[in-house]
Amino acid sequence: MPSKRQENRQLQTDKIVKAAKELFTERGLNDVQMKDVAERAGAGVATVFRYFPKKDELIVEVAIRSLDAVEAEFRRIVSLESSAFDRLELLLDTLLDAQKADHYKAARFREAFESYASFRTEPLPEIDRYLARQRQIMDLLEPLITDGENDGSINRSIAIKPLIVTVINSYSSFTNNVALKSSISYLDQDIQPDIQQQVLKKILLDYCRAH
Template sequence: MPSKRQENKQLQTDKIVEAAKELFTERGLNDVQMKDIAERAGAGVATVFRYFPKKDELIVEVAIRSLDAVEAEFRRIISLKASAFERLELLLDTLLDAQKAEHYKSARFREAFESYASFRTEPLPAIGRYLTRQRQIMDLLEPLIEDGQQDGSINGSIPAKPLIVTIINSYSSFTNNVALKSSISYLDRDIQPETQQQVLKKILLDYCRA
């Protein structure tokens, strides 16, 4: 059982991470200073630096935690008693739902984070933890992949693993992209993000269906 000191430390860490996530989502990663995060969290700047000596360490921690909801929902869906195809459809629905309400903040942050990380001349500190978490989430698909090879609900013209992983990665990237650019890129009512997301979902599922 954690001590009171450990509980207080966790609570303080959570407050700092949540404040950072809000600010990074509102302003972007480059324009937020540690003093801004301290003020939003109701903590001293020295306290924030004690928990996270570098801003990049805090950025990575926010990125890792942004995957929590995705992992929990993937676990729930994979464990359902349904065909591989039915569960795949539910996974795509989850990725689409991630663009709505509170989940949108996490998706928006992850998009900004991955862009930020890709332009770094050196790897972000602890980026390996983020990549490991992503791999762990993709590893959750193994039972679905095995079922897709056996239950006859998935198109067998392409091996189940590359087919399912490619569909999920492609749909996740696309839904994020059109949602985040909706205010500047899509003016025609007929091609709003929601329309495009549903069209791509149908295309992918129609191809994947046995």
């Protein structure tokens, strides 16, 4: 059982990370200073630096925690008693739902984070923890992949594992991309972001469905 000191430390960490996530989502990663995080969290600047000596460490921690909801939903869906194809469709629905309501903020942050990380001349501190968390989430797909190889619900013209992983990664990237561009005024109602998301989902599922 954690001590009172450990509990207090965790609560303080959670407050700092929550404040940072809000600010990073509102302003972007580059325009937020540690003093801004301290003010939003109701903590002293020295306290924020004690928990996160570098801003990049805080950015990575926010990124890791932004995967919590995705992991929980993937775990739930993969454990369902249904065909591999039906669970794959639910996973795509989850990725689409992540662009809506409060979940959209997490998706917006992850997009900004991955862009920020890719332009670094040196790897971000603790980035291996983020990559390990992503691998952990993809590893959750193994039972679905095994079932897809055996239950006949998924097209076998391509090996099941690369097919499922590619479909999920492609749809995740695409839904993020068009959601973040939703403020652009599309002249044609037929190509609004939500229409494009649904169209791609249908294309992918039509291919994946066993014929």
